[in-house]
Amino acid sequence: NLVLRHQWWKDGTNLLAGATNATLTITNAQAADAGIYSVRASNDVGTVVTQSVRLAVGTEPVEIVAQPQSATVFPAQETNLTVGVTGEAPVFQWWFAGNPLPGANEPSLTLSQIQPSQAGDYWVVVTNAVSSVTSEVARLTVRLQPLITAQPQSLSVWAGTNVEFAVTAVSSTPLRYQWWLGTNQLPAETNATLVITNAQEIHAGSYWVEVQDDYGSTPSAEALLEVKAKPAFVSLPFPANQVVYAGEPAALTAQASGTLPITYRWRKNGLTILTSATVMAHEHAFEWAAVAHTNAGRYDVVLTNQYGTTSSNVFAYLTVMERLTNETVRAGSNAVFTLVATTHAPGTVPANMVLNYQWWKDATNLLAGATNATLAITNARTSDAGLYTIIATNEVGTVVSQAVTLVVETNDADNDGMPDDWEALHGVDDPNADADGDGMTNLQEYLAGTNPQQAGSRLALSGLVYPPGAGQPLVIQFDGVAGRSYAVRWRESLASGQWQVLTNIGPLSSDGPVVVNDGVAGANRQKYFQVIIPGN
Numbered sequence: 001n002l003v004l005r006h007q008w009w010k011d012g013t014n015l016l017a018g019a020t021n022a023t024l025t026i027t028n029a030q031a032a033d034a035g036i037y038s039v040r041a042s043n044d045v046g047t048v049v050t051q052s053v054r055l056a057v058g059t060e061p062v063e064i065v066a067q068p069q070s071a072t073v074f075p076a077q078e079t080n081l082t083v084g085v086t087g088e089a090p091v092f093q094w095w096f097a098g099n100p101l102p103g104a105n106e107p108s109l110t111l112s113q114i115q116p117s118q119a120g121d122y123w124v125v126v127t128n129a130v131s132s133v134t135s136e137v138a139r140l141t142v143r144l145q146p147l148i149t150a151q152p153q154s155l156s157v158w159a160g161t162n163v164e165f166a167v168t169a170v171s172s173t174p175l176r177y178q179w180w181l182g183t184n185q186l187p188a189e190t191n192a193t194l195v196i197t198n199a200q201e202i203h204a205g206s207y208w209v210e211v212q213d214d215y216g217s218t219p220s221a222e223a224l225l226e227v228k229a230k231p232a233f234v235s236l237p238f239p240a241n242q243v244v245y246a247g248e249p250a251a252l253t254a255q256a257s258g259t260l261p262i263t264y265r266w267r268k269n270g271l272t273i274l275t276s277a278t279v280m281a282h283e284h285a286f287e288w289a290a291v292a293h294t295n296a297g298r299y300d301v302v303l304t305n306q307y308g309t310t311s312s313n314v315f316a317y318l319t320v321m322e323r324l325t326n327e328t329v330r331a332g333s334n335a336v337f338t339l340v341a342t343t344h345a346p347g348t349v350p351a352n353m354v355l356n357y358q359w360w361k362d363a364t365n366l367l368a369g370a371t372n373a374t375l376a377i378t379n380a381r382t383s384d385a386g387l388y389t390i391i392a393t394n395e396v397g398t399v400v401s402q403a404v405t406l407v408v409e410t411n412d413a414d415n416d417g418m419p420d421d422w423e424a425l426h427g428v429d430d431p432n433a434d435a436d437g438d439g440m441t442n443l444q445e446y447l448a449g450t451n452p453q454q455a456g457s458r459l460a461l462s463g464l465v466y467p468p469g470a471g472q473p474l475v476i477q478f479d480g481v482a483g484r485s486y487a488v489r490w491r492e493s494l495a496s497g498q499w500q501v502l503t504n505i506g507p508l509s510s511d512g513p514v515v516v517n518d519g520v521a522g523a524n525r526q527k528y529f530q531v532i533i534p535g536n
Contacts, residue, residue: 001044011035012052029057034129056129062087064126068138073114074147074172075215081122081138082108089128096122116142116215145216146171152194152207152223159229163196165207173214181205199227201257230310231258231303234282237316241397244291245321251287252316254301258282265302269344296320296342298353317353317396319343324390326507328407331419335377335406339390341399352395362386362482363403363509380408382421387483387509405483405507418446426452447533449481461531462513474518478531480508488516490529499530 008019016024022041026033034057040049066084073079083092085107094104097120101109111118119142124135150168157163169175169192179189182205186194196203206222234255244250256262264284266274277284288295299316302309322340329335343353359370367375373392377384385408392399410419416431428435431443438455445452448459457479465475476488485506489499503516518527 004041004043007040007042009038009040012038026055029055031057033057054129059129060086060088061131062090062126062128062133063131064133064135067136068109068122068124070139070141072141072143074143074170074213075115076113076172078110078112079114079140080108080110081124081140083124083126083135085126085133087126087128087131091127093125093127094122095125096120111140114140114142116144118142143171143215145218146175146211146213148211148218148220151221152209154224154226156226156228157199159200159227161199163199163203163225165194165209165223165225167192167209167211167220169211169218171213171215176212178210178212180208180210196225199225201227201229201259203227227259228307229258230308231256231262231305232310233257233303233312236312236314237299237301239316240314241317241319243319243321243399245323246292247290249287249289250291250295250318251285252299252301252318253283253285254303254312255283256303256310258303258310259305259307261305263304265304267300267302268297270298270300291318291320293320293340293342297344298350317343319392319399321399321401324388324401324404326405326407328409329380331381331408331410332379335380335384335408336374337388337390337404337406338374339392339401341373341392343394343396355392355394355399358391358393360389360391363389377406380406382408382410384408385483387507403507403509405485407483417443422446428452449484459531459533461529464529474527476502476516476518476529478514480506480512480514482508482510484508485534486514486531487534488529488531490518490527492527494528502529504534 006020006022008016008024010016024037024039034055036052036054038050038052040047042048063086064083065086066082068081068083071079071081081094092105092107094101094109109122109124119140121137121139123137126133126135146169148167148169150166152165152167155163155165165179167177175192177190177192179186179194194207194209204225204227206224208222209220211218211220234257237252237254239252242250242252252266254264260280260282261278262282263276263278265276266286268274275286286299286301296318299318300312302311320342324337324339327335327337339357341355343355344350355373357371357373359367359375361367373390375388375390385406387403387405389403390401392401410421412418413420414429418428418431423429426435428442432441434441435452436455438458439460440448440450440458442452445458450459451457459478461476461478463477465477480486485504487504488502490502491497491499502518505514505516508514
């Protein structure tokens, strides 16, 4: 009762007489044999019908010979996806994102006014009566940013050259441009082409452009601009004419432009190379910690970089001097002042650097005939006492010395420390008396250079100006006398401790008030001040 019995059917309703085996063989198949076949198997237990199969007679299977190609488009553009096939009576069905596209039944799929939502994978299923094939996937990319087709290119140019950077881009919507130099936006540069006229070092750097459309933006590659420039002087070695006292520090500085690094080669008197420094800077200084007379001379600097060399045609001159010293002589003695100044190496002083001298007294009185480095005053009289300066001049410039004091002491017959002529002039004799009652003895008035007959003429602090607020200095004042030097001292207690020098002043060139600042006053501190004439 389990033995199967078979019966074949065609097109669902046509029983095939004699077709009662598990295998159905159709010999010399003809077009009329085409159709849908199924078989019914049964026994005493039950019946089952197989799935239907199609027989096609005389049809060539379909085959894909040209696959659809991926495409990239901008929004609102159009594209075609096309498949090439062979075989009889092909039927097409295009698919997108796993779903069949209604009405997409042609070898070409045309997509118009494309939107971002249409980006993705497309394929087509091709069938006919005897076969079915599926194409490869074609990916549609919808660009939401502009496409740059030509990038700006790096350039290396000489300073003064006109430079042009350009970008080429495409989009389905209007394009806008914004150029940048590194991280700095160039607000006025909003075209596809950036033009730099007369390029200089300040223009060197990395340029790039941001290209925008209605959907987004795309940055270009960076283009490096190298501006090649020989070194040039921004400022020649300065100070051009420098006078320094022996033992003090000094420096010469040069400022340059040009491509870095730059080598600064300092020279003395056009020959001796003092130093050669290669630095990544547009400024360099040649320095002395303490100048000596051997350092005096004419200086210049030669600039060199990878593109050339530049020499200065203007020189810097260094004059080294010794300080003049004050002189005190007795009336009738000789006094000598000598200026020691060096402008060049000994024995090789060029004509334009030879110094010419002129001595002056009390700043305004030219001393006729006093045109040497040494001023000798013979048989000094009290009228010779005063302030002396010397002006040294050459074709390079002028040097003015500091003022020095000549004190001429007259005879002191009574040996009381006050010259006889000073006593006669002021009508005083006793060194310990106080003729004007100002608290200073006659001897103290003489030493201070004040008038013993005028109570208002005395060496004393004339005022303290207290700080107006926190962090402000205390101001100390007193009246000074021409030719005198002073020291202002302080201490925190009159009962203990040593006097500390706040500052030294003078010699003064004229009578008048002297103002001294005591720095920033501290809180809850007490100070005492005095003014003295050092050595007296």
